[in-house]
Amino acid sequence: MRKFARRGIVLSAGVREESLCFLFEGRLQGVDFTIDGREVGLYFVEPGDFCGELGLFDHGPQPEYVIALTGAVTVFIPMEALREVMMKQPGIVRVLGERLAARLRQMTRQRSLLGLPNISQRVCCQLWMLIPEGDKDGSSGSFINNPPTHMEISIMLNLSRETVTRVFQNLQMREIVKRDGASCLLITDLQTLRELAEGKQEL
Amino acid sequence: MRKFARRGIVLSAGVREESLCFLFEGRLQGVDFTIDGREVGLYFVEPGDFCGELGLFDHGPQPEYVIALTGAVTVFIPMEALREVMMKQPGIVRVLGERLAARLRQMTRQRSLLGLPNISQRVCCQLWMLIPEGDKDGSSGSFINNPPTHMEISIMLNLSRETVTRVFQNLQMREIVKRDGASCLLITDLQTLRELAEGKQEL
DNA sequence: GTACTGGTGTGACCGTAATCACCCGCGCCG
DNA sequence: CGGCGCGGGTGATTACGGTCACACCAGTAC
Known part of the structure; x- marks a missing residue:
């Protein structure tokens, strides 16, 4: 151990x-x-x-x-x-x-x-993959404990740290996600996040 | 079969x-x-x-x-x-x-x-990986039989077909590679290709 | 012959994400 | 306490690659 x-x-x-x-x-x-x-x-x-x-x-x-x-x-x-x-x-x-x-x-x-041309979609997909499997089809919100930093996400997605930050800013403004202290990210609108990830909605 | x-x-x-x-x-x-x-x-x-x-x-x-x-x-x-x-x-x-x-x-x-910011380097790396293993350290040239089309390379590298074409144009102008009909690509300057792939040289 | 298709070559234009340069706030540690 | 480093936030600028619009050529089907 x-x-x-x-x-x-x-x-x-x-x-x-x-x-x-x-x-x-x-x-x-x-x-x-x-x-x-x-x-x-x-x-x-x-x-x-x-x-x-x-x-x-x-x-x-x-x-x-x-x-x-x-x-x-x-x-x-x-x-x-x-x-x-x-x-x-x-x-x-x-x-x-x-x-x-x-x-x-x-x-x-x-x-x-990485093939997705739309940057926000990329970030939303990655976010989606981080959501606990059990919560994905639930209608209530979810959360990600100790979420990766913007930097850590950016290297997964071939983006710069700033770009990831800007996408998160958008997501927070539209009240799709919400920070809960440093160590938890609340997903308040699962439905919309999913649609963003699937490209059915633009950010 | x-x-x-x-x-x-x-x-x-x-x-x-x-x-x-x-x-x-x-x-x-x-x-x-x-x-x-x-x-x-x-x-x-x-x-x-x-x-x-x-x-x-x-x-x-x-x-x-x-x-x-x-x-x-x-x-x-x-x-x-x-x-x-x-x-x-x-x-x-x-x-x-x-x-x-x-x-x-x-x-x-x-x-x-895909993490490489330099596009030419990306293409050269991919090209390098396509060269038969035995030829890589040889000082003489090599060749790739039935090489992938520019399109097929571009989707491997998250690039557009045109960008790949332009890199190949450069490589041909500098006499690093040479087309031999449609079905064979000659690598005339292995050494330089390797250095381009390793980022020791700019295209 | 003509028509068509797939692969390549090339210019013009434009949008966008990288880069750079900052700032802020927080937690940690001596 | 002060200082530092890390994570996040933001604007200005700009280079660069995507996209679009072509043209060209070889092969091939008829």
């Missing part, structure tokens, strides 16, 4: 991480860097997910950094032990394979986002 | 494809669509690779389209049979796991590309 402070480096790129990281609490972000040093956001990790599982399959190095966006509680599971169990227990292989497949699907969705 | 003409749809998104597609000849492209209908290029498939393997692991539907960019020769392997073999032969699981991991690494690299 390991705890991380905000900004803590959970997994390092290039290193052969010999363990898999299961997230209990908090939020992590997979981050890569371009040749010229810009940050690129790849995915978010929410509680219940794990990351760093790539080496299990191909023995290669960890391809990207994983950073703690909030304080985080994780459990590290040594790969060697896991590989042995994998041999014996086909159930384990299945779970891990499903996890890998899920990550691939997630990255595909994220990549599609 | 199945053959596809250029533009043929190899795998359809949304469908539960119950087979895996191994590519013998030609080049395929994984393609998704944004909510507003724009094409997004996800990855290329080169001979020796396969695709459509996601369902093997999570029984979910195929997330994206796979299109033949050239005439293509493929072998379809029924998943059901494969799943049975997977149970018995741990070697098969390993190969498939490695394949999945490789795709994830590939998509990560591709995503990083």
Whole structure:
């Protein structure tokens, strides 16, 4: 078991991480860097997910950094032990394979986002993906705990931090979202947010 | 065994494809669509690779389209049979796991590309990735057979077709690449292309 | 021959998001 | 307390890539 402070480096790129990281609490972000040093956001990790599982399959190095966006509680599971169990227990292989497949699907969705020409839509989609699954079809509002900063969102969406800020300003003016202190973002109008994300409405 | 003409749809998104597609000849492209209908290029498939393997692991539907960019020769392997073999032969699981991991690494690299602010660099990186692995460190030139069209490259890089054309015009003027008919692109100056891709030189 | 289509080449124009330069407010820490 | 750093907010400016509108050419179908 390991705890991380905000900004803590959970997994390092290039290193052969010999363990898999299961997230209990908090939020992590997979981050890569371009040749010229810009940050690129790849995915978010929410509680219940794990990351760093790539080496299990191909023995290669960890391809990207994983950073703690909030304080985080994780459990590290040594790969060697896991590989042995994998041999014996086909159930384990299945779970891990499903996890890998899920990550691939997630990255595909994220990549599609980047194709959207409308910037606000991009941000709204990303916001939508951060809303707890159970709340999405509810008619009442929802909230995102310890939401990513504008900067962290911007690198996910290939935008500048300022642009994200401006979109959020619009969303707040139209009373679609609302800040509740630094550590919580209220989604007051789920319906409209969804329509913005789907492009049925312009911001 | 199945053959596809250029533009043929190899795998359809949304469908539960119950087979895996191994590519013998030609080049395929994984393609998704944004909510507003724009094409997004996800990855290329080169001979020796396969695709459509996601369902093997999570029984979910195929997330994206796979299109033949050239005439293509493929072998379809029924998943059901494969799943049975997977149970018995741990070697098969390993190969498939490695394949999945490789795709994830590939998509990560591709995503990083999109973070590059310099457009020419983006195109050059993509070009570089299309060069046969064996030629990359050679001092002599190389070539890309049946290269993707400008359109197909543009959707991989979130650019417009015209922008890609203009970059290629530059590359040809500087005699870094050269067209050899419609079906072959000669890379005459590997060294410079690499430096452009790495950002050590401006176009 | 003509017509058509797909891939490419090119100019003009324009909108928009990046960039830069600030400011503010808050929390933290010595 | 003061100072600092981080996250957020905002205006002015501008470069750059998208879009549109063409033209061109090779292949091919009839």
